[in-house]
Amino acid sequence: MQDLLTRFLFPMCPHLSLSPPPPATLWLLLPVCLSVGPPPLSEMKEKNPWHSPVAIIITVIGVIVIVALVIVAVLQNRPLAQKYKYGIVLDAGSSHTALYIYEWPAEKDNNTGRVEQKHSCKVIGPGISSYASAPQKAGESLKACMKEAEQWVPVKRHPETPLYLGATAGMRLLNIENSAASDKVFEAVGEALQKSPFSYQGARILSGQEEGAFGWVTVNYLDDRLSQGLETTGALDLGGASTQISFVSDQYDGSESPSNAVNFRLYGNDYELYTHSFLCYGKDQAQRLKLAHQTQSGPNAVEDPCQHPGYNTTKKYSVLYDSPCVSNRKPQGAPATFLHTGTGNVKQCQDVVKNIFNFTDCKYSQCSFNGVYQPSLQGPFGAFSAYYFVTSFLNLTDTSVPLEDVRKKLERYCATSWSQIVQEHPGVKEKYLAEYCFSGTYILTLLTEGYNFTSESYSNINFIKKIKGSDAGWTLGYMLNLTNMIPAEAPDSPPLPHAGYVSIVSICAVVIFILLLFSLRPLWARHCKKQQIV
Protein backbone atom coordinates (compact mmCIF):
# COMPACT_ATOMS: atom_id res chain seq x y z
CA MET A 1 0.00 0.00 0.00
CA GLN A 2 2.79 2.36 0.94
CA ASP A 3 4.44 1.39 -2.29
CA LEU A 4 1.27 2.35 -4.15
CA LEU A 5 1.19 5.69 -2.40
CA THR A 6 4.85 6.38 -3.19
CA ARG A 7 4.34 5.44 -6.82
CA PHE A 8 1.00 6.98 -7.67
CA LEU A 9 -0.31 9.38 -5.07
CA PHE A 10 2.87 11.07 -4.04
CA PRO A 11 3.76 12.17 -7.60
CA MET A 12 0.34 13.86 -7.65
CA CYS A 13 1.68 16.17 -4.94
CA PRO A 14 4.98 17.32 -6.30
CA HIS A 15 4.68 20.57 -4.39
CA LEU A 16 5.42 18.74 -1.16
CA SER A 17 8.78 17.22 -1.94
CA LEU A 18 10.85 15.97 -4.87
CA SER A 19 12.11 13.03 -2.93
CA PRO A 20 9.36 10.97 -1.28
CA PRO A 21 9.37 11.20 2.49
CA PRO A 22 9.78 8.06 4.59
CA PRO A 23 6.79 5.70 4.15
CA ALA A 24 5.54 6.19 7.73
CA THR A 25 4.90 9.89 7.19
CA LEU A 26 3.24 9.37 3.83
CA TRP A 27 -0.14 8.73 5.40
CA LEU A 28 0.16 11.88 7.47
CA LEU A 29 1.22 14.00 4.55
CA LEU A 30 -1.56 12.79 2.29
CA PRO A 31 -4.42 14.91 3.70
CA VAL A 32 -2.15 17.96 3.63
CA CYS A 33 -1.16 17.25 0.09
CA LEU A 34 -4.77 16.92 -0.97
CA SER A 35 -6.03 19.82 1.09
CA VAL A 36 -3.34 22.32 0.24
CA GLY A 37 -2.84 21.62 -3.46
CA PRO A 38 0.19 22.90 -5.45
CA PRO A 39 0.41 26.65 -5.01
CA PRO A 40 2.12 28.66 -7.76
CA LEU A 41 5.67 29.40 -6.69
CA SER A 42 5.07 33.12 -6.81
CA GLU A 43 2.22 32.88 -4.31
CA MET A 44 3.95 30.33 -2.11
CA LYS A 45 4.71 32.76 0.67
CA GLU A 46 1.72 35.07 0.59
CA LYS A 47 -1.30 32.88 -0.15
CA ASN A 48 -3.02 31.21 2.79
CA PRO A 49 -3.07 27.50 1.85
CA TRP A 50 -6.33 27.00 3.81
CA HIS A 51 -8.15 29.08 1.22
CA SER A 52 -7.50 26.69 -1.64
CA PRO A 53 -10.58 24.91 -3.14
CA VAL A 54 -9.29 21.49 -2.08
CA ALA A 55 -8.90 22.76 1.49
CA ILE A 56 -12.47 24.01 1.45
CA ILE A 57 -13.71 20.67 0.08
CA ILE A 58 -11.78 18.78 2.74
CA THR A 59 -13.13 21.11 5.43
CA VAL A 60 -16.68 20.58 4.18
CA ILE A 61 -16.14 16.80 4.17
CA GLY A 62 -14.71 17.05 7.70
CA VAL A 63 -17.74 19.04 8.87
CA ILE A 64 -20.09 16.54 7.20
CA VAL A 65 -18.29 13.66 8.92
CA ILE A 66 -18.56 15.41 12.30
CA VAL A 67 -22.26 16.21 11.76
CA ALA A 68 -22.83 12.59 10.69
CA LEU A 69 -21.08 11.41 13.84
CA VAL A 70 -23.27 13.63 16.02
CA ILE A 71 -26.42 12.47 14.18
CA VAL A 72 -25.43 8.84 14.71
CA ALA A 73 -24.82 9.56 18.41
CA VAL A 74 -28.20 11.28 18.75
CA LEU A 75 -30.09 8.58 16.83
CA GLN A 76 -28.33 5.87 18.79
CA ASN A 77 -29.60 7.41 22.01
CA ARG A 78 -33.06 8.54 21.04
CA PRO A 79 -35.79 7.03 23.24
CA LEU A 80 -36.84 3.85 21.46
CA ALA A 81 -40.42 2.66 21.40
CA GLN A 82 -40.30 0.87 24.78
CA LYS A 83 -41.06 -2.85 24.81
CA TYR A 84 -42.52 -4.32 27.99
CA LYS A 85 -42.79 -7.68 29.65
CA TYR A 86 -45.60 -8.72 31.95
CA GLY A 87 -46.30 -10.97 34.91
CA ILE A 88 -49.63 -11.78 36.56
CA VAL A 89 -50.21 -12.77 40.18
CA LEU A 90 -53.53 -13.79 41.70
CA ASP A 91 -53.75 -13.12 45.42
CA ALA A 92 -56.28 -15.68 46.64
CA GLY A 93 -56.96 -14.25 50.10
CA SER A 94 -59.42 -15.34 52.73
CA SER A 95 -61.89 -12.53 52.04
CA HIS A 96 -61.44 -12.12 48.28
CA THR A 97 -59.16 -12.74 45.30
CA ALA A 98 -57.37 -9.96 43.46
CA LEU A 99 -55.41 -10.10 40.21
CA TYR A 100 -52.35 -7.94 39.69
CA ILE A 101 -50.64 -7.30 36.36
CA TYR A 102 -47.02 -6.15 36.56
CA GLU A 103 -45.07 -4.55 33.76
CA TRP A 104 -41.37 -3.82 33.22
CA PRO A 105 -39.18 -2.69 30.32
CA ALA A 106 -38.19 -5.79 28.34
CA GLU A 107 -34.46 -5.07 28.33
CA LYS A 108 -34.26 -4.21 32.04
CA ASP A 109 -35.18 -7.50 33.69
CA ASN A 110 -32.41 -7.16 36.23
CA ASN A 111 -32.62 -3.48 36.97
CA THR A 112 -33.92 -1.97 40.12
CA GLY A 113 -37.31 -0.53 40.93
CA ARG A 114 -38.52 -0.89 37.35
CA VAL A 115 -41.38 -3.35 37.86
CA GLU A 116 -44.65 -1.53 38.25
CA GLN A 117 -48.24 -2.51 38.75
CA LYS A 118 -50.07 -1.90 35.48
CA HIS A 119 -53.55 -2.98 36.51
CA SER A 120 -55.44 -4.76 39.27
CA CYS A 121 -58.80 -6.51 39.18
CA LYS A 122 -60.91 -7.46 42.17
CA VAL A 123 -62.59 -10.83 41.69
CA ILE A 124 -66.29 -10.62 42.44
CA GLY A 125 -67.38 -12.86 45.29
CA PRO A 126 -65.64 -14.31 48.33
CA GLY A 127 -62.18 -15.88 48.60
CA ILE A 128 -61.61 -19.25 46.91
CA SER A 129 -61.65 -21.06 50.28
CA SER A 130 -65.36 -20.24 50.53
CA TYR A 131 -66.02 -22.50 47.52
CA ALA A 132 -65.05 -25.70 49.37
CA SER A 133 -68.50 -27.20 48.78
CA ALA A 134 -68.65 -26.10 45.11
CA PRO A 135 -65.04 -25.99 43.87
CA GLN A 136 -65.95 -25.43 40.20
CA LYS A 137 -67.31 -22.03 41.17
CA ALA A 138 -63.89 -21.04 42.50
CA GLY A 139 -62.49 -21.43 38.97
CA GLU A 140 -65.44 -19.70 37.35
CA SER A 141 -65.16 -16.74 39.72
CA LEU A 142 -61.76 -15.86 38.21
CA LYS A 143 -62.98 -15.66 34.60
CA ALA A 144 -63.95 -11.98 34.49
CA CYS A 145 -60.58 -10.79 35.82
CA MET A 146 -58.71 -13.20 33.52
CA LYS A 147 -60.58 -11.70 30.55
CA GLU A 148 -59.56 -8.23 31.73
CA ALA A 149 -55.95 -9.39 31.95
CA GLU A 150 -56.12 -10.60 28.34
CA GLN A 151 -57.03 -7.09 27.31
CA TRP A 152 -54.35 -5.38 29.39
CA VAL A 153 -51.46 -7.56 28.26
CA PRO A 154 -50.60 -7.20 24.54
CA VAL A 155 -51.68 -10.34 22.65
CA LYS A 156 -48.18 -11.14 21.38
CA ARG A 157 -46.93 -11.20 24.99
CA HIS A 158 -49.63 -13.61 26.24
CA PRO A 159 -47.72 -16.90 25.79
CA GLU A 160 -44.60 -15.64 27.59
CA THR A 161 -46.43 -13.90 30.47
CA PRO A 162 -46.10 -15.95 33.67
CA LEU A 163 -49.31 -16.40 35.66
CA TYR A 164 -49.12 -17.37 39.34
CA LEU A 165 -51.79 -17.96 41.96
CA GLY A 166 -50.82 -17.74 45.62
CA ALA A 167 -53.35 -18.52 48.31
CA THR A 168 -53.03 -17.21 51.84
CA ALA A 169 -54.69 -17.73 55.20
CA GLY A 170 -58.18 -18.70 53.95
CA MET A 171 -56.75 -21.72 52.12
CA ARG A 172 -54.33 -22.39 55.00
CA LEU A 173 -57.33 -22.76 57.27
CA LEU A 174 -59.30 -24.87 54.76
CA ASN A 175 -56.25 -27.09 54.34
CA ILE A 176 -56.08 -27.61 58.12
CA GLU A 177 -59.81 -28.27 58.32
CA ASN A 178 -60.28 -30.37 55.16
CA SER A 179 -57.24 -30.94 52.97
CA ALA A 180 -59.23 -32.92 50.36
CA ALA A 181 -61.57 -29.96 49.90
CA SER A 182 -58.58 -27.64 49.61
CA ASP A 183 -57.06 -29.89 46.90
CA LYS A 184 -60.32 -29.84 44.96
CA VAL A 185 -60.45 -26.05 45.05
CA PHE A 186 -56.88 -25.91 43.67
CA GLU A 187 -57.79 -28.44 40.97
CA ALA A 188 -60.72 -26.33 39.82
CA VAL A 189 -58.73 -23.12 39.95
CA GLY A 190 -55.83 -24.76 38.06
CA GLU A 191 -58.17 -26.01 35.32
CA ALA A 192 -59.61 -22.54 34.83
CA LEU A 193 -56.20 -20.85 34.73
CA GLN A 194 -54.69 -23.40 32.35
CA LYS A 195 -57.29 -22.34 29.79
CA SER A 196 -55.92 -18.81 29.80
CA PRO A 197 -53.46 -17.80 27.05
CA PHE A 198 -50.82 -16.97 29.65
CA SER A 199 -47.98 -19.17 30.85
CA TYR A 200 -49.62 -20.68 33.93
CA GLN A 201 -47.00 -21.48 36.57
CA GLY A 202 -49.21 -23.16 39.17
CA ALA A 203 -51.28 -22.40 42.25
CA ARG A 204 -50.11 -23.02 45.81
CA ILE A 205 -50.58 -22.00 49.41
CA LEU A 206 -47.97 -19.54 50.65
CA SER A 207 -46.66 -20.18 54.12
CA GLY A 208 -47.24 -17.37 56.64
CA GLN A 209 -43.48 -16.75 56.56
CA GLU A 210 -43.48 -16.33 52.78
CA GLU A 211 -46.44 -13.97 52.97
CA GLY A 212 -44.61 -11.81 55.52
CA ALA A 213 -41.24 -11.92 53.77
CA PHE A 214 -42.57 -11.14 50.28
CA GLY A 215 -44.63 -8.26 51.69
CA TRP A 216 -41.38 -6.89 53.13
CA VAL A 217 -39.60 -7.36 49.77
CA THR A 218 -42.41 -5.52 47.96
CA VAL A 219 -42.33 -2.51 50.27
CA ASN A 220 -38.55 -2.17 50.18
CA TYR A 221 -38.26 -2.84 46.44
CA LEU A 222 -40.83 -0.17 45.60
CA ASP A 223 -39.05 2.27 47.92
CA ASP A 224 -35.70 1.51 46.15
CA ARG A 225 -34.23 0.61 49.53
CA LEU A 226 -32.83 -2.76 48.48
CA SER A 227 -30.94 -1.61 45.41
CA GLN A 228 -29.44 1.32 47.28
CA GLY A 229 -28.63 -0.67 50.41
CA LEU A 230 -30.60 1.76 52.60
CA GLU A 231 -32.07 1.02 56.01
CA THR A 232 -35.10 -1.16 55.33
CA THR A 233 -38.74 -0.58 56.23
CA GLY A 234 -40.58 -3.17 58.29
CA ALA A 235 -43.84 -4.56 56.91
CA LEU A 236 -47.12 -4.93 58.80
CA ASP A 237 -49.85 -6.76 56.90
CA LEU A 238 -53.34 -7.24 58.31
CA GLY A 239 -55.44 -9.65 56.26
CA GLY A 240 -58.83 -11.19 56.93
CA ALA A 241 -57.51 -14.42 58.46
CA SER A 242 -53.86 -13.78 59.32
CA THR A 243 -51.50 -10.95 60.12
CA GLN A 244 -47.78 -10.63 59.50
CA ILE A 245 -44.96 -8.60 61.01
CA SER A 246 -41.56 -8.53 59.25
CA PHE A 247 -38.55 -6.34 59.95
CA VAL A 248 -34.77 -6.29 60.19
CA SER A 249 -33.42 -5.81 63.70
CA ASP A 250 -29.75 -5.50 64.70
CA GLN A 251 -30.74 -7.55 67.72
CA TYR A 252 -31.87 -10.53 65.64
CA ASP A 253 -29.42 -12.95 64.03
CA GLY A 254 -31.73 -15.93 63.92
CA SER A 255 -30.10 -17.73 66.87
CA GLU A 256 -33.08 -17.11 69.17
CA SER A 257 -36.22 -18.61 67.60
CA PRO A 258 -34.64 -19.57 64.23
CA SER A 259 -38.08 -20.39 62.80
CA ASN A 260 -38.70 -16.64 62.52
CA ALA A 261 -35.64 -16.02 60.35
CA VAL A 262 -35.63 -15.52 56.59
CA ASN A 263 -32.32 -14.79 54.89
CA PHE A 264 -32.04 -12.84 51.69
CA ARG A 265 -29.05 -11.74 49.63
CA LEU A 266 -30.28 -8.92 47.41
CA TYR A 267 -28.18 -6.55 45.29
CA GLY A 268 -25.07 -7.69 47.14
CA ASN A 269 -26.47 -7.11 50.66
CA ASP A 270 -27.36 -9.78 53.20
CA TYR A 271 -30.59 -9.39 55.17
CA GLU A 272 -31.54 -11.42 58.21
CA LEU A 273 -35.24 -10.77 58.34
CA TYR A 274 -37.42 -11.44 61.35
CA THR A 275 -40.93 -12.43 60.29
CA HIS A 276 -43.95 -13.96 61.95
CA SER A 277 -47.44 -14.70 60.72
CA PHE A 278 -50.26 -15.07 63.22
CA LEU A 279 -52.89 -17.36 61.78
CA CYS A 280 -56.39 -16.46 63.06
CA TYR A 281 -55.32 -12.90 63.90
CA GLY A 282 -56.49 -11.35 60.65
CA LYS A 283 -59.34 -8.88 61.13
CA ASP A 284 -62.21 -11.32 60.40
CA GLN A 285 -60.86 -14.25 62.39
CA ALA A 286 -59.92 -11.95 65.29
CA GLN A 287 -63.56 -10.82 65.36
CA ARG A 288 -64.58 -14.49 65.56
CA LEU A 289 -62.07 -15.14 68.36
CA LYS A 290 -63.52 -12.20 70.27
CA LEU A 291 -67.15 -13.27 69.72
CA ALA A 292 -66.27 -16.86 70.62
CA HIS A 293 -64.88 -15.54 73.89
CA GLN A 294 -67.95 -13.37 74.47
CA THR A 295 -70.45 -16.13 73.72
CA GLN A 296 -68.90 -18.36 76.40
CA SER A 297 -70.64 -16.48 79.19
CA GLY A 298 -74.14 -16.03 77.78
CA PRO A 299 -74.82 -17.98 74.60
CA ASN A 300 -78.17 -16.39 73.76
CA ALA A 301 -77.11 -12.75 73.55
CA VAL A 302 -73.89 -10.79 73.34
CA GLU A 303 -73.80 -7.18 74.52
CA ASP A 304 -70.79 -5.96 72.61
CA PRO A 305 -68.87 -2.79 73.58
CA CYS A 306 -67.16 -2.95 70.15
CA GLN A 307 -70.48 -2.39 68.32
CA HIS A 308 -72.26 0.95 68.12
CA PRO A 309 -75.16 1.66 70.49
CA GLY A 310 -78.36 0.66 68.72
CA TYR A 311 -76.66 -2.12 66.70
CA ASN A 312 -78.90 -5.15 66.91
CA THR A 313 -78.51 -8.27 64.74
CA THR A 314 -79.29 -11.95 65.07
CA LYS A 315 -76.30 -14.14 64.14
CA LYS A 316 -75.95 -17.86 63.49
CA TYR A 317 -73.69 -19.97 65.68
CA SER A 318 -73.00 -22.26 62.74
CA VAL A 319 -71.49 -19.33 60.82
CA LEU A 320 -69.53 -17.95 63.78
CA TYR A 321 -67.92 -21.29 64.61
CA ASP A 322 -67.31 -22.38 61.04
CA SER A 323 -63.56 -21.88 61.28
CA PRO A 324 -60.71 -23.91 62.78
CA CYS A 325 -59.72 -20.76 64.67
CA VAL A 326 -62.75 -21.10 66.95
CA SER A 327 -64.46 -24.43 66.18
CA ASN A 328 -63.27 -26.06 69.44
CA ARG A 329 -64.78 -23.26 71.56
CA LYS A 330 -68.44 -23.65 70.60
CA PRO A 331 -70.44 -23.56 73.86
CA GLN A 332 -72.15 -26.84 74.81
CA GLY A 333 -75.84 -26.86 73.93
CA ALA A 334 -75.59 -23.52 72.14
CA PRO A 335 -78.77 -22.38 70.40
CA ALA A 336 -78.86 -21.88 66.61
CA THR A 337 -78.63 -18.11 66.89
CA PHE A 338 -77.61 -15.35 69.27
CA LEU A 339 -78.55 -11.71 69.51
CA HIS A 340 -75.64 -9.38 68.90
CA THR A 341 -76.17 -5.87 70.29
CA GLY A 342 -73.85 -2.90 70.75
CA THR A 343 -72.95 -0.59 73.64
CA GLY A 344 -70.15 1.44 71.95
CA ASN A 345 -67.57 1.62 74.74
CA VAL A 346 -63.96 1.66 73.58
CA LYS A 347 -62.35 0.98 76.96
CA GLN A 348 -64.49 -2.10 77.48
CA CYS A 349 -63.94 -3.08 73.87
CA GLN A 350 -60.17 -2.95 74.49
CA ASP A 351 -60.57 -5.28 77.47
CA VAL A 352 -62.60 -7.74 75.42
CA VAL A 353 -60.10 -7.61 72.55
CA LYS A 354 -57.17 -8.22 74.94
CA ASN A 355 -58.80 -11.55 75.85
CA ILE A 356 -57.90 -13.00 72.49
CA PHE A 357 -54.17 -12.50 73.16
CA ASN A 358 -51.93 -14.34 75.57
CA PHE A 359 -49.48 -11.74 76.86
CA THR A 360 -48.02 -13.80 79.68
CA ASP A 361 -46.41 -16.98 78.29
CA CYS A 362 -42.94 -16.38 76.88
CA LYS A 363 -40.00 -18.77 76.93
CA TYR A 364 -37.76 -16.34 75.04
CA SER A 365 -35.94 -13.18 76.11
CA GLN A 366 -38.92 -11.19 74.81
CA CYS A 367 -42.17 -11.92 73.03
CA SER A 368 -44.96 -10.26 71.13
CA PHE A 369 -47.90 -12.44 72.18
CA ASN A 370 -48.98 -16.10 72.32
CA GLY A 371 -45.42 -17.04 73.32
CA VAL A 372 -43.95 -15.87 70.01
CA TYR A 373 -40.44 -14.41 70.10
CA GLN A 374 -40.03 -10.88 68.78
CA PRO A 375 -36.85 -8.79 68.82
CA SER A 376 -37.07 -5.08 69.64
CA LEU A 377 -38.80 -3.05 66.96
CA GLN A 378 -36.46 -1.15 64.68
CA GLY A 379 -36.82 1.43 61.93
CA PRO A 380 -39.83 2.69 60.04
CA PHE A 381 -42.80 0.40 59.28
CA GLY A 382 -45.26 0.29 56.40
CA ALA A 383 -48.70 -0.97 57.48
CA PHE A 384 -51.01 -2.06 54.67
CA SER A 385 -54.13 -4.08 53.72
CA ALA A 386 -56.72 -3.82 56.51
CA TYR A 387 -54.40 -1.55 58.55
CA TYR A 388 -54.88 0.98 55.80
CA PHE A 389 -58.58 0.31 55.02
CA VAL A 390 -59.53 0.81 58.65
CA THR A 391 -57.30 3.74 59.60
CA SER A 392 -58.15 5.57 56.39
CA PHE A 393 -61.88 5.20 57.05
CA LEU A 394 -61.43 6.39 60.64
CA ASN A 395 -59.15 9.26 59.56
CA LEU A 396 -56.33 7.90 61.68
CA THR A 397 -53.56 7.50 59.12
CA ASP A 398 -51.62 10.46 60.52
CA THR A 399 -49.30 8.81 63.04
CA SER A 400 -47.85 12.11 64.19
CA VAL A 401 -51.10 12.50 66.13
CA PRO A 402 -50.39 11.32 69.72
CA LEU A 403 -51.73 7.87 70.54
CA GLU A 404 -53.88 9.33 73.32
CA ASP A 405 -55.67 11.56 70.81
CA VAL A 406 -56.11 8.59 68.48
CA ARG A 407 -57.78 6.66 71.30
CA LYS A 408 -60.08 9.62 72.10
CA LYS A 409 -61.11 9.91 68.47
CA LEU A 410 -61.90 6.21 68.34
CA GLU A 411 -63.82 6.51 71.60
CA ARG A 412 -66.08 9.18 70.10
CA TYR A 413 -66.56 7.16 66.93
CA CYS A 414 -67.53 3.96 68.79
CA ALA A 415 -69.98 5.86 71.03
CA THR A 416 -71.84 7.20 67.98
CA SER A 417 -75.18 5.53 67.44
CA TRP A 418 -75.47 2.88 64.74
CA SER A 419 -78.31 4.72 63.01
CA GLN A 420 -76.16 7.85 62.73
CA ILE A 421 -73.18 5.89 61.41
CA VAL A 422 -75.33 4.25 58.70
CA GLN A 423 -76.84 7.61 57.81
CA GLU A 424 -73.46 9.36 57.57
CA HIS A 425 -71.86 6.70 55.35
CA PRO A 426 -74.44 5.67 52.80
CA GLY A 427 -71.86 4.41 50.27
CA VAL A 428 -69.98 2.10 52.63
CA LYS A 429 -70.70 -1.64 52.88
CA GLU A 430 -72.71 -2.32 56.04
CA LYS A 431 -70.47 -5.28 56.90
CA TYR A 432 -67.44 -2.97 57.05
CA LEU A 433 -69.36 -0.19 58.82
CA ALA A 434 -70.42 -2.55 61.57
CA GLU A 435 -66.79 -3.52 62.17
CA TYR A 436 -64.74 -0.30 62.08
CA CYS A 437 -65.10 0.30 65.84
CA PHE A 438 -63.86 -3.22 66.59
CA SER A 439 -61.22 -3.10 63.81
CA GLY A 440 -59.83 0.24 65.01
CA THR A 441 -59.63 -1.03 68.58
CA TYR A 442 -58.11 -4.32 67.44
CA ILE A 443 -55.44 -2.55 65.36
CA LEU A 444 -54.42 -0.31 68.26
CA THR A 445 -54.31 -3.25 70.68
CA LEU A 446 -52.35 -5.43 68.25
CA LEU A 447 -49.81 -2.69 67.56
CA THR A 448 -49.29 -1.44 71.11
CA GLU A 449 -49.92 -4.43 73.36
CA GLY A 450 -49.19 -7.13 70.79
CA TYR A 451 -46.14 -5.86 68.93
CA ASN A 452 -45.06 -3.38 71.63
CA PHE A 453 -45.20 -0.14 69.68
CA THR A 454 -44.88 2.71 72.17
CA SER A 455 -46.21 6.30 71.95
CA GLU A 456 -42.89 7.19 70.26
CA SER A 457 -42.40 4.23 67.95
CA TYR A 458 -46.06 4.43 66.84
CA SER A 459 -45.07 7.51 64.84
CA ASN A 460 -42.66 5.32 62.84
CA ILE A 461 -45.64 3.58 61.28
CA ASN A 462 -46.84 4.63 57.86
CA PHE A 463 -50.31 3.45 56.93
CA ILE A 464 -50.06 2.84 53.19
CA LYS A 465 -52.12 1.43 50.38
CA LYS A 466 -49.84 1.96 47.42
CA ILE A 467 -46.19 2.85 46.86
CA LYS A 468 -45.46 4.63 43.57
CA GLY A 469 -48.69 3.30 42.08
CA SER A 470 -48.24 -0.35 43.11
CA ASP A 471 -50.29 -1.94 45.88
CA ALA A 472 -48.37 -2.87 49.02
CA GLY A 473 -48.73 -6.61 49.59
CA TRP A 474 -46.88 -9.88 49.05
CA THR A 475 -47.71 -10.35 45.34
CA LEU A 476 -44.99 -8.19 43.78
CA GLY A 477 -42.26 -9.64 46.04
CA TYR A 478 -43.49 -13.14 45.16
CA MET A 479 -43.26 -12.47 41.42
CA LEU A 480 -39.86 -10.77 41.69
CA ASN A 481 -38.59 -13.83 43.52
CA LEU A 482 -40.03 -16.40 41.12
CA THR A 483 -38.80 -14.56 38.03
CA ASN A 484 -35.35 -13.98 39.61
CA MET A 485 -35.76 -10.30 39.00
CA ILE A 486 -33.81 -9.18 42.05
CA PRO A 487 -30.18 -10.23 41.59
CA ALA A 488 -28.24 -11.51 44.59
CA GLU A 489 -25.28 -9.35 43.60
CA ALA A 490 -25.34 -5.70 42.60
CA PRO A 491 -25.32 -5.62 38.78
CA ASP A 492 -22.04 -4.42 37.22
CA SER A 493 -22.71 -1.11 35.58
CA PRO A 494 -20.50 0.29 32.78
CA PRO A 495 -18.39 3.26 33.97
CA LEU A 496 -20.24 5.51 31.51
CA PRO A 497 -23.81 5.49 30.29
CA HIS A 498 -24.12 4.74 26.56
CA ALA A 499 -24.99 8.34 25.67
CA GLY A 500 -21.95 9.63 27.55
CA TYR A 501 -19.74 7.09 25.83
CA VAL A 502 -20.90 8.05 22.32
CA SER A 503 -20.57 11.79 23.07
CA ILE A 504 -17.03 11.38 24.39
CA VAL A 505 -16.01 9.30 21.36
CA SER A 506 -17.49 11.95 19.01
CA ILE A 507 -15.72 14.81 20.80
CA CYS A 508 -12.44 12.90 20.78
CA ALA A 509 -12.79 12.23 17.02
CA VAL A 510 -13.28 15.95 16.36
CA VAL A 511 -10.36 16.95 18.60
CA ILE A 512 -8.04 14.38 16.99
CA PHE A 513 -9.07 15.57 13.51
CA ILE A 514 -8.29 19.20 14.38
CA LEU A 515 -5.02 18.31 16.14
CA LEU A 516 -3.97 16.24 13.14
CA LEU A 517 -4.49 19.13 10.77
CA PHE A 518 -2.61 21.53 13.03
CA SER A 519 0.22 19.11 13.71
CA LEU A 520 0.77 18.70 10.00
CA ARG A 521 1.10 22.42 9.34
CA PRO A 522 4.83 22.69 10.11
CA LEU A 523 5.48 19.59 8.04
CA TRP A 524 3.58 21.09 5.18
CA ALA A 525 5.44 24.42 5.57
CA ARG A 526 8.80 22.61 5.58
CA HIS A 527 7.98 20.80 2.37
CA CYS A 528 6.81 24.01 0.74
CA LYS A 529 10.05 25.71 1.76
CA LYS A 530 12.06 22.81 0.36
CA GLN A 531 10.23 23.22 -2.93
CA GLN A 532 11.02 26.96 -2.96
CA ILE A 533 14.72 26.31 -2.34
CA VAL A 534 14.83 23.79 -5.12
Ligand SMILES: Nc1ncnc2c1ncn2[C@@H]1O[C@H](COP(=O)(O)OP(=O)(O)OP(=O)(O)O)[C@@H](O)[C@H]1O
Ligand atom coordinates in the same frame (compact mmCIF):
# COMPACT_ATOMS: atom_id res chain seq x y z
N1 LIG B 1 -62.79 -0.90 52.46
C1 LIG B 1 -62.63 -1.74 53.44
N2 LIG B 1 -62.96 -1.39 54.70
C2 LIG B 1 -62.79 -2.25 55.72
N3 LIG B 1 -62.34 -3.49 55.59
C3 LIG B 1 -62.01 -3.89 54.36
C4 LIG B 1 -62.13 -3.06 53.23
N4 LIG B 1 -61.72 -3.76 52.14
C5 LIG B 1 -61.34 -4.96 52.58
N5 LIG B 1 -61.53 -5.07 53.90
C6 LIG B 1 -61.23 -6.18 54.78
O1 LIG B 1 -59.88 -6.09 55.14
C7 LIG B 1 -59.38 -7.39 55.43
C8 LIG B 1 -58.09 -7.58 54.72
O2 LIG B 1 -58.32 -7.66 53.36
P1 LIG B 1 -57.26 -8.37 52.44
O3 LIG B 1 -57.83 -8.45 51.08
O4 LIG B 1 -55.95 -7.75 52.63
O5 LIG B 1 -57.20 -9.77 53.15
P2 LIG B 1 -57.18 -11.23 52.55
O6 LIG B 1 -56.10 -11.31 51.55
O7 LIG B 1 -58.53 -11.61 52.10
O8 LIG B 1 -56.83 -12.02 53.86
P3 LIG B 1 -55.62 -13.02 54.18
O9 LIG B 1 -54.37 -12.34 53.74
O10 LIG B 1 -55.69 -13.18 55.65
O11 LIG B 1 -55.91 -14.27 53.42
C9 LIG B 1 -60.48 -8.36 55.07
O12 LIG B 1 -61.13 -8.69 56.26
C10 LIG B 1 -61.41 -7.55 54.19
O13 LIG B 1 -62.73 -7.98 54.31
